[in-house]
Amino acid sequence: MVQDSGVVITMGCGHACPVYPGKRYLDWGTADPSEENLQGVRGIVDTIDARAEALWDQIRN
Template sequence: MPDSPGTKPSVLFVCVHNAGRSQMAAAWLTHLAGDRVEVRSAGSAPGDQVNPAAVEAMAEVGIDISQETPKILTVEAVKESDVCVTMGCGDTCPVFPGKRYLDWKPADPAGQAVEAVRPIRDEIKTLVEGLIAEIVPAEPQATA
């Protein structure tokens, strides 16, 4: 997936406010893939803060996103990413030849209570696990 051998793949998650779905996806990818993937997230119209229900839902699974801040989507962020995953941002994401684009459809957690955000969190985890399986080489297994 990356341009040259030995470089790690980079993924950009994009949603409108960069306050819920894209933040949870970036946190899951960082948590599950560690330093094997470069992770970015951004929004086409970033919010003022990460959705408190998303922060709470992720904390329940041991992932702290409370210090994250929504960031504006830039052309540079897309150019620097191997995979761009959009989640409800419509046509605002710039398209460049040679990039891989995925459009995920999890529900928007904006304005939802944590009870409604949990299934969204879990759906995003499943999507991220599938993405990792596609773009990250498996860890070599130690032999006894």
């Protein structure tokens, strides 16, 4: 799936994620949701949602 993508988003996996030449990589490091309460998890989801919306706006324009 990565090979068919134009933008690859990782979330703090560092060198554990494979890297394919010619792809745009964004690392959206986030807190570990397993260490958060419900409010913390909602904050993580809201942050990812906002980043995804901003990226989508950037890509389609």
